Amino acid sequence: MTSTLTLDRVTYRYDGAKKDVLRGISAAFEPGKVYTVVGKSGSGKSTLLSLIAGLDVAGGGQILHDGEDLRTLDRDAYRARRIGVIFQGFNLLTTATAVQNIVLSMNISGSRVKHKKEHAYELLARVGIDRETAGRPVLKLSGGEQQRVGIARALSHDPRIIIADEPTGNLDQATEDEILRILTGLAHDEGRCVIVVTHSRRVTAVADEVLGITAGRLGTVKGARGPRKPAVSTTHQDRG
Amino acid sequence: MYILHNALANVWRHKGRNALLGAIILVVIAASVIALMISSTATSIIDDYKERFSAEVTFVPDMEKVREEAMAGSTDGMVRMTMPTIDADQYLAFGESEHLADADFTAATGVVPEDLTPVAADLGGGSGMMTMGGGGGSTFESEPMSFTASLQGDKFTEFDDGSRALADGELPDADGEALVSTELAELNDLAVGDTIHLDGELRNVDEGSLEPIEYEVTVVGTYDDLTDEYGTSPQQNAFTNRRNEILTTYDTVLENYVSGMQGMQVAATFYLQDPDLLEAFTQEVRAEGLPDVFDVTTDSATYNAIVGPVEGLKSVSVTFMIVVLVFGGVIIALLSSIAIRERKYEIGVLRAMGMKKSAVGVGLWSEILAVTAACLLLGLGVGSLVAQPVTDMLLADQIQAAEEATAAAEEQGSGGGMGMRMGPMGGANQADPDAEPLSALAVALTPGTVGQIGGVALGLATLAGLVSLGRITRYEPIKILSERN
Numbered sequence: 001m002t003s004t005l006t007l008d009r010v011t012y013r014y015d016g017a018k019k020d021v022l023r024g025i026s027a028a029f030e031p032g033k034v035y036t037v038v039g040k041s042g043s044g045k046s047t048l049l050s051l052i053a054g055l056d057v058a059g060g061g062q063i064l065h066d067g068e069d070l071r072t073l074d075r076d077a078y079r080a081r082r083i084g085v086i087f088q089g090f091n092l093l094t095t096a097t098a099v100q101n102i103v104l105s106m107n108i109s110g111s112r113v114k115h116k117k118e119h120a121y122e123l124l125a126r127v128g129i130d131r132e133t134a135g136r137p138v139l140k141l142s143g144g145e146q147q148r149v150g151i152a153r154a155l156s157h158d159p160r161i162i163i164a165d166e167p168t169g170n171l172d173q174a175t176e177d178e179i180l181r182i183l184t185g186l187a188h189d190e191g192r193c194v195i196v197v198t199h200s201r202r203v204t205a206v207a208d209e210v211l212g213i214t215a216g217r218l219g220t221v222k223g224a225r226g227p228r229k230p231a232v233s234t235t236h237q238d239r240g
Numbered sequence: 241m242y243i244l245h246n247a248l249a250n251v252w253r254h255k256g257r258n259a260l261l262g263a264i265i266l267v268v269i270a271a272s273v274i275a276l277m278i279s280s281t282a283t284s285i286i287d288d289y290k291e292r293f294s295a296e297v298t299f300v301p302d303m304e305k306v307r308e309e310a311m312a313g314s315t316d317g318m319v320r321m322t323m324p325t326i327d328a329d330q331y332l333a334f335g336e337s338e339h340l341a342d343a344d345f346t347a348a349t350g351v352v353p354e355d356l357t358p359v360a361a362d363l364g365g366g367s368g369m370m371t372m373g374g375g376g377g378s379t380f381e382s383e384p385m386s387f388t389a390s391l392q393g394d395k396f397t398e399f400d401d402g403s404r405a406l407a408d409g410e411l412p413d414a415d416g417e418a419l420v421s422t423e424l425a426e427l428n429d430l431a432v433g434d435t436i437h438l439d440g441e442l443r444n445v446d447e448g449s450l451e452p453i454e455y456e457v458t459v460v461g462t463y464d465d466l467t468d469e470y471g472t473s474p475q476q477n478a479f480t481n482r483r484n485e486i487l488t489t490y491d492t493v494l495e496n497y498v499s500g501m502q503g504m505q506v507a508a509t510f511y512l513q514d515p516d517l518l519e520a521f522t523q524e525v526r527a528e529g530l531p532d533v534f535d536v537t538t539d540s541a542t543y544n545a546i547v548g549p550v551e552g553l554k555s556v557s558v559t560f561m562i563v564v565l566v567f568g569g570v571i572i573a574l575l576s577s578i579a580i581r582e583r584k585y586e587i588g589v590l591r592a593m594g595m596k597k598s599a600v601g602v603g604l605w606s607e608i609l610a611v612t613a614a615c616l617l618l619g620l621g622v623g624s625l626v627a628q629p630v631t632d633m634l635l636a637d638q639i640q641a642a643e644e645a646t647a648a649a650e651e652q653g654s655g656g657g658m659g660m661r662m663g664p665m666g667g668a669n670q671a672d673p674d675a676e677p678l679s680a681l682a683v684a685l686t687p688g689t690v691g692q693i694g695g696v697a698l699g700l701a702t703l704a705g706l707v708s709l710g711r712i713t714r715y716e717p718i719k720i721l722s723e724r725n
């Protein structure tokens with residue numbers, strides 16, 4: 001099986017911090033699968049995602065996308081075209097409308113879609129945002145609505161990898177299920193690689209593989225290779 | 241393309257902040273419009289003045305020096321003061337200077353018209369020489385000729401200012417043609433076509449030699465004369481009476497010129513390309529042999545009276561603009577720096593979405609450009625409306641300052657002056673009474689000024705843009721976003 005994304009002993013330390021947040025993370029992510037990453041708050045899940053998203057570079061080790069090291073890749077183009085990121089804090093342009101956010105993302109990626117605005121409305125409709133809501137500045141949307149706009153934006157440039165940081169954190173169960181259906185559909189029906197950081201059991205339940213971060217290391221909690229036998233316990237005490 | 245589109249949308253999205261930045265830019269642009277309008281109008285007026293009036297150079301004999309030289313040269317206790325002259329050769333050489341915009345030559349010599357009665361014949365003639373001190377005995381081989389009229393070459397300025405007018409015939413055109421006053425014509429029944437014989441004399445003071453000269457001129461016209469009969473001459477006789485001036489061409493007078501001999505006054509009015517070239521021109525003419533007794537002066541009184549206020553206005557407006565530009569620039573730089581810091585998150589989001597730093601920069605710059613462009617239009621409008629009243633106000637101050645300065649200068653100048661002028665050929669070095677000081681300046685917005693304002697606007701936008709770019713390059717998206725989260 002060809003991995004679309006390979007992490008090889010990745011380490012990371014924030015500027016000025018005394019300890020590494022990530023201490024040698026190795027993993028392989030394949031297309032067509034949904035991965036979830038679980039871990040305590042502050043364990044480094046968001047940090048890991050930002051490295052995968054190409055927002056920052058690993059301190060040690062390598063992250064390879066289709067065999068290319070992210071360190072040397074044009075990471076702006078990588079973010080614009082190859083990966084869709086759903087941020088924990090949404091990271092939308094708050095003064096722009098929902099639909100403007102989506103269209104701008106499509107423009108940045110150099111999308112060839114003819115009717116970008118129409119396409120944006122369709123994407124938003126897919127995550128439950130109607131046209132009226134879509135025309136409002138993001139600032140005037142609820143947290144849940146902003147979350148959905150963030151998801152729509154991640155899908156806007158048709159990326160092969162989608163990473164999401166707590167994508168259902170602000171949503172009710174019905175919407176969460178709807179989002180999960182979309183995310184699993186993206187992986188299982190469209191062959192994309194979906195990586196989701198979550199605390200939600202409903203999300204881990206639909207995942208093909210569940211990875212846990214503890215003490216800066218990653219282990220498989222649930223995977224295709226075997227039964228639910230955690231290699232690293234998510235409840236393991238952090239001795240650092 | 242989308243960058244531009246997004247930038248324009250951003251102008252509206254951040255309207256509060258952009259309005260503030262725009263207000264500052266507007267003030268700077270409007271101020272620059274006023275300053276540049278004034279300065280360009282002033283420049284064109286100054287250039288125009290220089291072109292039309294030029295800066296007239298005058299060679300004035302310093303009477304102190306003339307007297308000193310005469311006393312030093314005296315061997316027999318007698319002091320003979322002779323009005324120093326400049327050779328025609330020298331004048332011609334001076335005229336070659338590249339600092340000159342123009343040179344007008346005139347010549348004059350004393351004559352005695354044969355068989356004619358001069359005007360004021362009862363007052364007798366004059367020798368054209370001044371004698372001072374005791375005695376008065378001549379050192380010439382024989383008694384110098386007493387002139388009763390003068391032959392003037394190319395002296396037609398009075399026809400321009402209206403104090404003389406053609407009564408009959410035409411102005412001399414070819415050599416040997418002459419114009420006489422109606423008084424002289426009536427007195428002698430002269431008519432167009434008549435020929436006049438004139439006797440003259442060249443003198444060499446050092447050798448005491450005299451050399452007779454002769455002219456024969458044909459009357460081609462007569463002129464009515466409204467000038468003062470004796471002008472500024474301290475002596476009154478037939479020679480100095482201006483009605484006895486026979487006007488002909490410069491070359492006609494000069495036909496009898498002998499180098500090294502006196503008695504023929506050649507004068508030239510030189511016009512400098514720029515009054516500032518006086519120093520260079522003086523050095524040149526001294527090198528050509530202009531005697532030390534001559535001071536080389538330019539008509540700076542007239543120049544200052546006319547151009548002074550405009551130049552003052554120009555420098556005030558330019559200084560004002562520089563101050564506004566510097567202050568405005570600093571404020572704009574600060575504002576855009578603050579604006580970018582406030583919009584850090586937005587920049588982080590754009591970068592996280594994969595937008596390149598350069599694209600973000602171009603976007604921000606386009607935003608500033610759009611704001612600046614709007615301010616440019618507004619500023620041009622506001623500036624050109626306000627420019628005229630501002631100009632009038634500033635010019636009034638400048639004129640007052642110039643008048644005070646001129647008054648002070650005149651008081652100083654009249655004290656030590658000798659007030660000595662020689663015969664009909666006396667030159668004047670006073671402010672030209674016809675040169676009206678500028679009392680109004682109609683400022684106008686020229687395409688050139690619009691271009692300069694455009695440059696100023698582009699400069700401001702670029703300054704703001706560069707400050708923004710400088711900040712962006714220090715922002716890494718992950719840092720911005722993690723700070724926010």
Ligand SMILES: Nc1ncnc2c1ncn2[C@@H]1O[C@H](COP(=O)(O)OP(=O)(O)OP(=O)(O)O)[C@@H](O)[C@H]1O
Pocket residue numbers: 014015017021039040041042043044045046047048088722723
């Ligand atoms: N910019 C930063 N500078 C220094 N330390 C940071 C920074 N951002 C995060 N950290 C620290 O790094 C660790 C990992 O943070 P991270 O955001 O990756 O945790 P997380 O697993 O996503 O937590 P949560 O579940 O609460 O979102 C935390 O201890 C956090 O305090």
Ligand SMILES: [Mg+2]
Pocket residue numbers: 045046047088165
């Ligand atoms: Mg997190």
